[in-house]
Amino acid sequence: MALCRLKRPGKSAMSRKRIVALLLVAFSTGLAGCGMPKDPRGTSPVVHQRPVRIGVSDNPPWVVLDDTGEPRGVEPELARRFAAAHDVRVQWVAGGEGALLEDLHQGRLDLVLGGLSERTPWKGRVGLSKAYAQDSRERRVWATAPGENRWLLQVDRFLAGQRDAIPALGAQRP
C-alpha cells in the first residue's frame, strides 16, 4: 500500500524503481561483508577484547549465588565457556533482577543472567537471545544491551553451538 498512483507507471517510474532495486542489492551484498551488523554503542566485548560485564541474579538452577563470590549454575557455566572461547575475562556483578536489567538497558552491563523467561516483560527494552533451554514452565534466554546487534548475534551463535552441551548441564533443550 502506498501513495495513490493515478497514472499507470510510465517509463520514469520504472527507472526509479530499477535504481532503488539496484541500490538495495548493492548495499545488501556490500554491507554483508563489512562487519555488519554494527553495535550502535560499539560495545561488543569480544570485538574490543575487554572483560565482559555480566549481571547475575540468583535463580536456581540457572544461576546459583552463594558466599564464595563465584556464581554457579547452568548460565554462569556457559558464560565461562563463552569467555574462554573468545579469550576475554568475566566481571561478575551480583544483584536483583530488576536493577540489573535497568543497568543493562542503560548500557552499564553487557549481559544479564538469571534464568530469564522468553516472555519477560523486559522484552523490547533489552535484547533477548533465542531460547537456549527450557523447563516445565518457561523457555530461558539471556539478556543483552538493547540494540547492540553484533554482540547479540555473537551470543546467539555461541548458544546455538552449545545445544548439545545443555543436557549435560542438567537442563532441557528448547
Added chain:
Amino acid sequence: MTPAADIPEDRRPDLAKAKRLAWWSIAYLASAIALLALVLGSSEALKTAWFDDLLSLVPPALFLIGNRVAARPASTRYPFGFGRAMSAAYLVAATALLGIGAYLLVESAMKLVHAERPSVGGITLFGHVVWQGWAALPVLVWSALPAVFLGRMKMPLADRLHDKVLFADAKINQADWQTGAAAMLGILGVAAGFWWADAAGGALIALDILYDGVLNVRAAFNDLIDRRPQRVLDMKDDPLPGELVDLLKAQDWVQDATVRLREQGRQFLGEAMVVPRNGEALVDRIEDAARKACAADWRLTQIVIMPVRELPEEVRRRTP
C-alpha cells in the same frame, strides 16, 4: 455488483480472470505473511510490512465474497437486491485500514520518541546461525516483487469491469514495492548502526497504510452516499448522465429531460424525468426510451423514467 449474467459476453473472461487473480493473490500473500512472521523479531519496520500484507488480503477476499453475495437475486425482504452489501463491506474494510495505519504510525513514532533500539539477533537456518536481518531481506523481496506484477495484471481488468474494489486492490499491490524498499532500508540502517532507521521505516510504511485508508474511505463513502458515477482509473466524473440526457432529448416526443445516476457496486442505477410534448402512447414511448438507455451502456442495469409536466427548479439545477 453486476451479477455474472448481467455482464456482457465480451467481458465475462475478464471477470473469470479477475477471480483467478484474486485467488492467486490470497495464496501468495499467505506465503509472504508466513515467511515474514518467521523473521520479524522485534523490528518495527518488519512488523508494519507484515501488517501491510495482512491488510492486503482484504480486497481480494472482498472481491470474491462480494461477487457471490451481490449476485443474489432480490427478494420480497430485500426488494432492492444485495448490491449495497459490497459497498458497506468496502467501507468497513477501508475504515479498518485507516485505524490500523494510524495505530502503527503512533507506535513507530513512540519508538522514536522513547529511543527504543531494535534488538535483532541470530536465527538458525539450515544449521547455520545468520543475522535475522539478512534472512529478512529475501523475504521482503518476495513480499514486494510478485505483488507489483499482480497489480499490473489487475488494473486493466478493473477498468473493463468498472470495479472499484479490484482497482483498490491493484493499486495496493502495485505500490508494495515501496513497502518492501522502506522495510529493507530500515534493516540495512539497523545493520549499519542507525537504530532509528527501523522505526523510521515502520513510520513510512504506516503513513502509506494510513493514506490508502483515507483514499478508500472516501471512495467507499462516496459510493454509499450516491455520488454521481466516476471513472475507475482517473476518478473523473463519468460522462454517462450527460449522454443519457442527450439521448432522451433526441427523442422527438421529448421536450426536456433530466437524469441522475448512482453507482451500486459495478452497476449504474438511475432515474430520469422527461417532459413529453403530448400524452400520446406514453407507456410505449417510455419503454422504448428505457430500452435505448439500457442499450447505451452495459453498466446501466436499471433506469426509471418518469413523465412530468415540467422539470422542478431544483432538479434543473443539478442536471449534468
